[in-house]
Amino acid sequence: MAQVIQYLLNGIMNGALYALIAVGIVSIFKSTKVVSFAHGHVIMFGAYFYFTFAVILPGAEFMPDWVAKWEPEWLLAYKEGAAMFSPKAAIAAWVSNLPRIVLGLVGSIVCNALLAVFIERAFMRPLLGQSSLSMILCTVGLIWVLEGSASLIWSADIDQVPPLGPNFPIRFTVFDSQVFLFSSSVVNFVIALILFIGLMLVLRYTRSGVAVRATAEDQSTAYAMGINVPAVFTTAWVVAATTGAIAGAILASRNGLSPTLGLFGLSVLAVVLMGGLDSFAGVFIASMIIGIFEAFTQWQFGGEYAEIVPYVLVLLVILWRPNGLMGQAEIERI
Amino acid sequence: MITGNFKTSYAADESLWNNWAKRYGFVLAVVFLLVLPLFADNYVLLLAGQIAIYVIAVTGVNVLVGYTGLMSLGHGAFFAVGAYTTVILHQYVEHLFPLITLLVSIVVAAGFGFLFGLPSLRVKGLYLAVATLSANFIILFFIRQDWAAPWTGGRQGIETPNAMFFGQEMLSNTQKYYFIIPICLAMVLFAQNLFRTRFGRALIGIRDNDHSAEILGISLYAYKLKSFAISAAYCGAAGSLWAYFFPAILPEDFSLNLSITLVVCLIAGGMGRTLGPVFGTLLILLIPEMLKIVSGWATGGDGRALIHFSSIRDIVFGLIIILFLIFEPMGLVSIWDRFWRVVARWPFSK
Structure with a gap:
């Protein structure tokens, strides 16, 4: 029983991360009808920007010392006498890392937004009006461009980055059984959840959200109603890239940073298709299902089998519901 | 547009080489391929064999993506099925005639x-x-598993057998070249021929509008399945030849990268045309070679530049896909068409 709860929780934590990445793919699809195969690699760029601003830049000569390691008087006093691996020590370590974490996050969000604008302007805009298949293939081409440039700019070695939240183990009992979690993964979970719900609310209740939904419904009518459709496209890419930057920072702090991070995007693509491309709710459910299934597979069959779980599940679901769990069926006319 | 292409009978109109340019072009290509080993060195033959294998696979992808209009990013798996079928067959039967393994690989891949x-x-x-x-x-996951290792070699990969022709082992690249090229030619011609038949036209109908095709009495399911099987069979053949051509195979050889490369070759060449796969494969597989030459000039043979070689190659690959999609969506074939149109109508057209 203890292990069931343990792996269930692990699965939900992972599922939230899936949802955070998937939200980018869905927001691009909803407004532009393009499914970005390169989203994983945009995320990888976010992770590398985070690495640049949180590790490389604070270590540079011209930066003041407090950016790399912030140790005001009261923090030293607080840290006094804290045992290793205790929450107190972990929080103190986190606070002293805080300046570079903030710098890293801001830097990666800004840079990723610029990257998204560039991609949209340079590669996607010229394809406007062509079949969506060729736009999708264009994002496949982007995979290689992004992967190549990442290993050209940064080295292909695996690097470490500071986690977003304080990292200490949490132990508590549920139904008389011990459950164990890392606080940083709880923080990641909360961040993912807030971003996901926030985006959904923005799309639902703000003017720009309505513009995005109108564009998704019918581009030319949206144009006629005075909606700046190209601006909506750019916004969608920027939203995807900024959520991707945060997801990248989380992923990099969890699994380490390497150019193979981009492959994660493909399994998220499976998640998105399983949920239904145009449904935030469906994608959220699919993320949770896949996250939990992965955790249980890891428990029962070992980590190796976990890597094909998203693909097996998406195949099964697509056979049963060709448009994903909650996706809208496309109406075709002859 | 070919000038001087008049016909006096329906048979001439329907024939495989329905104009003189195709006919002589084919003869020229065959002659060129036959004499190539006389003046090409070992490395060129290696490349040529590799290109021929890719052409077979891309032609298969073309049947499905270009002619039937179904998107697939999984053809690397059929390639793997063909290659591993060949290897496994040789584990049970020694000195198997290569054409038999080729046929079995084709059938197994078609089944997949x-x-x-x-x-x-x-x-x-x-x-x-x-x-x-x-x-x-x-x-690929199942191929990599430890319990499959006795047959597939698992993640370490496995050594592949050499093809045996009547007790004679094929070792040199020249011999392998002469083994692969006729098969490649035959398979490309088969694809060209396929789309003169009722079956091929039905596939094109499905691509253009599947509902209309169904109304015209084409069973969508049967034709889509057959199209999948044929295109997989091509990739299976390519995989089988791949296993004979290279000393060993790894599961990573057939990863998503291969699947995407096949599609990229098709886009660069031109979808739904027989020559598309040929041009596309030539372009995509020769780019690394051209890059090597260019980087050799740029750095004066400095070895340090090679560290970045694979990154630069990736970027160039990606840019080629994107630029083709933006500027030449019909692929190299349309450039080829335009060129000959200008030549044929000169000086009245540019």
Whole structure:
């Protein structure tokens, strides 16, 4: 029983991360009808920007010392006498890392937004009006461009980055059984959840959200109603890239940073298709299902089998519901 | 546009080489391929063999993507099925005649194609692309497993057998070249011929509008499945030849990268045309060679530049896809067409 709860929780934590990445793919699809195969690699760029601003830049000569390691008087006093691996020590370590974490996050969000604008302007805009298949293939081409440039700019070695939240183990009992979690993964979970719900609310209740939904419904009518459709496209890419930057920072702090991070995007693509491309709710459910299934597979069959779980599940679901769990069926006319 | 292409009978109009340019072009190509080993060195032959194998596979992808209009990102798996079938057959029967293994690989791959094709009626477009991509991951995963290692070599890969022709082992690249090229030519011609038949035209009908095709009496399911099987069979043949051509195979050889490369070759060459796969494969496989030459000039043979070689190659690959999609969506074939149109009508057209 203890292990069931343990792996269930692990699965939900992972599922939230899936949802955070998937939200980018869905927001691009909803407004532009393009499914970005390169989203994983945009995320990888976010992770590398985070690495640049949180590790490389604070270590540079011209930066003041407090950016790399912030140790005001009261923090030293607080840290006094804290045992290793205790929450107190972990929080103190986190606070002293805080300046570079903030710098890293801001830097990666800004840079990723610029990257998204560039991609949209340079590669996607010229394809406007062509079949969506060729736009999708264009994002496949982007995979290689992004992967190549990442290993050209940064080295292909695996690097470490500071986690977003304080990292200490949490132990508590549920139904008389011990459950164990890392606080940083709880923080990641909360961040993912807030971003996901926030985006959904923005799309639902703000003017720009309505513009995005109108564009998704019918581009030319949206144009006629005075909606700046190209601006909506750019916004969608920027939203995807900024959520991707945060997801990248989380992923990099969890699994380490390497150019193979981009492959994660493909399994998220499976998640998105399983949920239904145009449904935030469906994608959220699919993320949770896949996250939990992965955790249980890891428990029962070992980590190796976990890597094909998203693909097996998406195949099964697509056979049963060709448009994903909650996706809208496309109406075709002859 | 070919000038001087008048016909006096229906048979001439329907023939495989329906104009003189195709006829003489084919003869020239055959002569060129026959004499190539006389003045090419070992490395060129290696490249040529590799290109021929890719041409077979891309022609297979063309049948499905270019002619039937179904997207697939999983053809690397069929390639793997062909290659591993060949290797496994040789484990049970020694000194098997290569054409028999080739045939068996084709049949097995076609069977897998049927299996992959099953979702294709219900699942369309992008969902199909991701379904095939998933299948690719799953098949490779099982090949990599330890319990499959006695047959497939697991993640370490496995040594492949040499082809034996009547007790004579094929070792040199020249021999392998002469083994592969006729098969490649035959398979490309078969594809060209396929789309003169009722069957091929039905596939084109499905691509152009599947509902209309169904109204005209084409069974969508049967034709889509057959298209999947044929295209998988091509990739299976390519995989089988791949196993003979290279000393060893690894599961990584057939990863998603291969599947995407095949599609990229098709886009660069031109979808739905026989020559598309040939041009596309030539371009994509020769780019690394050209890059090597260019980087050799740029750095004066400095070895340090080679560290970045694979990154630069990736970027160039990606840019080629994107630039082709933006500026030349019909691929190299349309440039080729334009060129000959200008030549044929000179000086009245540019």
